[in-house]
Amino acid sequence: MITYCLYGEEVKKFASSSENCIGVGYEWEGESVVHLRLAPQAHSFGIVRSVLFIHGTRPKFDSDSSDIIVSVDEDGKALVCSKDDISPIEPIIIPSRENLYSRSKGLIEVGILEGKRVLIIGLGSFGSQIAIELAKSGVGHFALMDFDRVELHNLVRHTAYLNDLGRLKTDFIKDCILGKNPYAEVDLFPININEHLDILDAEIKKADLVICATDNNQSRYNISEALVKNQTVGIFGRAITRAEGGDVFRYRPGGPCYVCMIGGQWYNSMSEEITNEVSARANGQIAAYTSPEEADAMVQVGLSSDIEPMCNMMVKLSLIELSRGSESGISSLDDELVFPAYLWVNRRERHYSEFAPFNKCANRPTIMRWYGIALSRNEHCALCGDAPILDTGEGFLKDIDPELVKIHNDIDLETAERLMD
Numbered sequence: 151m152i153t154y155c156l157y158g159e160e161v162k163k164f165a166s167s168s169e170n171c172i173g174v175g176y177e178w179e180g181e182s183v184v185h186l187r188l189a190p191q192a193h194s195f196g197i198v199r200s201v202l203f204i205h206g207t208r209p210k211f212d213s214d215s216s217d218i219i220v221s222v223d224e225d226g227k228a229l230v231c232s233k234d235d236i237s238p239i240e241p242i243i244i245p246s247r248e249n250l251y252s253r254s255k256g257l258i259e260v261g262i263l264e265g266k267r268v269l270i271i272g273l274g275s276f277g278s279q280i281a282i283e284l285a286k287s288g289v290g291h292f293a294l295m296d297f298d299r300v301e302l303h304n305l306v307r308h309t310a311y312l313n314d315l316g317r318l319k320t321d322f323i324k325d326c327i328l329g330k331n332p333y334a335e336v337d338l339f340p341i342n343i344n345e346h347l348d349i350l351d352a353e354i355k356k357a358d359l360v361i362c363a364t365d366n367n368q369s370r371y372n373i374s375e376a377l378v379k380n381q382t383v384g385i386f387g388r389a390i391t392r393a394e395g396g397d398v399f400r401y402r403p404g405g406p407c408y409v410c411m412i413g414g415q416w417y418n419s420m421s422e423e424i425t426n427e428v429s430a431r432a433n434g435q436i437a438a439y440t441s442p443e444e445a446d447a448m449v450q451v452g453l454s455s456d457i458e459p460m461c462n463m464m465v466k467l468s469l470i471e472l473s474r475g476s477e478s479g480i481s482s483l484d485d486e487l488v489f490p491a492y493l494w495v496n497r498r499e500r501h502y503s504e505f506a507p508f509n510k511c512a513n514r515p516t517i518m519r520w521y522g523i524a525l526s527r528n529e530h531c532a533l534c535g536d537a538p539i540l541d542t543g544e545g546f547l548k549d550i551d552p553e554l555v556k557i558h559n560d561i562d563l564e565t566a567e568r569l570m571d
Contacts, residue, residue, distance in 0.1 A: 154230045154239060155185045156220070157332065158246035164188060164203055165226045175199035175218050186220055186230070186241065193325050209238055247333045250288070266472045267291035269357035271343060271350075271373060273298070273319040275307035275454065276387050277363035279461045280468070281323050282309060285330040287469060292327055293353050294320045295339040307454040344369055351376045359471050360384040361464065367412070371533070374408040377401050378534045383471050384408075387464045393452020395495040395502055396460045397523075400467050406490050406527040407534040452496065459494045463520070489522035 164171070177184045177197040185194075186201050202216035209219040209231045218232045220241075229238040244250075247264075268289055270277050273296040281292065296319045300310045314322050320338040327334050343350045343364075354360055354376040362373045362384055370386060377384040381403040389396040399411055470484050495502045495517045506514035515521065530539040 151239070152182045152184055152232065152235060154218075154241035155183070155244060156228055156230075156241045157187070157244045158249070159333065160188045161222055161226050161228055161243065162246065165205075165222050165224060168205070170202065170204045172216065173201040173203050173220075175201045184218070186218065193321075244332070250331065250333070262476050263288040263469075263472055264290035266358045267293065267356060268359045268361060268468070268472070269293040269295070269353050270323075270361040270363065271295045271369070272361075272363035272365065273323050274304065274363065274365065275457055276389075276461055276464070277361065278309040278319070278323055278326070279458075280361055280363065280464055282326050282330060283461070283465045284468060285327040285334060287465075288331065289334070289472065290331075291335045292324075293337045293339065293357065294323055295341060295343055295350075295353070296320055297340050297342045307452075307457065344372055347372060347376075351379070354382050354384075355380045357382060359468055361468065362386040362408075363464075370408055374401065375533055378403075378407050385464050385467050385471070387460045389452060389457055389460065391500060393456035394497045394499045395493065396457065397491060397493050398460055398463045398467065399491045400471075402490070404527075406525045407531060409533040410528040410531045411491055411523075411525055456496045459496075459520075463492055463494070487522075490525045491523035493521040493523060495519070495521075 173188045174190050175184045175186050176194045179197050199217040201218045203220045206221045207223045209221040220230050222228045230241050231238050270281050298319050300314045300317050318340050320340045324336045327336055384401040386399040498505050506516045508516050529535045529537050532538045
């Protein structure tokens with residue numbers, strides 16, 4: 151027997167109309183499952199069938215124009231029959247918008263999340279997972295930014311599959327979001343944000359929450375600047391070398407910004423995990439003179455399971471921020487996750503080699519746990535400080551826009567350009 155699936159919102163839409171219409175059926179070959187839609191869908195796989203939607207209480211074949219007939223009565227009850235099986239069958243109804251996340255009620259306020267807009271910048275191993283988890287939670291509006299495409303080296307940690315090689319990450323993640331929440335609205339920006347700061351600023355202004363999951367500090371600085379300017383909440387996450395550990399940072403207006411945490415030398419990203427040789431050469435993580443063999447050794451990412459804790463923390467903090475002001479099952483977390491930054495350690499390597507063994511740690515720091523970082527706003531921060539002091543040490547001013555130097559140090563443009571020389 152074939153299983154038919156119908157979307158509740160589409161059934162309601164058709165029941166309220168007066169005309170019959172031709173739709174589309176997507177059959178998963180060899181699995182006896184057909185998804186019935188009122189209109190063609192982008193990026194759908196499977197055998198395509200012609201579907202006739204009619205008003206009435208019982209489908210009946212009287213022509214050869216369609217492979218499948220769906221009848222919908224005035225109460226929205228549907229029955230399906232096909233040329234291969236003319237006996238009417240009740241389809242599985244995919245829940246309507248108001249019922250899709252009924253099992254989450256009590257833990258999160260789905261009604262509130264439906265109206266929230268989340269901007270996710272960077273759709274690699276971090277951003278792709280976070281986007282899908284927020285879609286599962288019922289977030290209703292997304293803006294996705296990433297200029298990159300799915301490459302073979304992504305697959306060991308990314309949510310994409312071999313079939314997605316070469317696709318824009320924005321397009322792939324949109325499909326993933328709609329696969330979990332077909333009623334979500336998703337806007338796509340396949341751009342390099344460092345080259346489109348006007349678009350970045352406009353989208354941050356519209357967002358209720360911004361997720362920064364990029365892999366370089368130049369973009370993080372630009373995002374942080376726009377967050378401070380627009381007083382928008384933002385959550386940053388990153389892994390360091392081979393994902394031996396990582397950190398998560400939450401910016402709340404009035405509190406410390408991302409530059410307060412990483413300090414004046416925000417340009418220095420040498421301790422960060424390198425996930426892509428091309429981008430790492432472009433931003434200086436891998437020097438131009440580095441041989442292909444040496445570069446290949448530097449591009450050694452951690453396991454997917456190594457980044458899961460950071461992604462999970464970012465999702466938790468996101469739901470707390472998006473649900474703020476409502477009473478739900480996660481409200482108590484707001485009283486506990488009070489730090490602006492958090493550190494996670496996977497292995498006692500390099501940066502964490504002095505940590506105690508997990509089985510003999512006593513009261514000393516060890517692996518596989520979170521550490522909250524108490525961080526105060528730096529009044530001398532070059533980005534958000536009331537009395538910013540610019541570090542003019544060797545190399546700090548490299549590649550910084552003189553206009554940015556002028557703004558953050560209250561000096562004229564001529565002086566700023568002289569500092570740059």
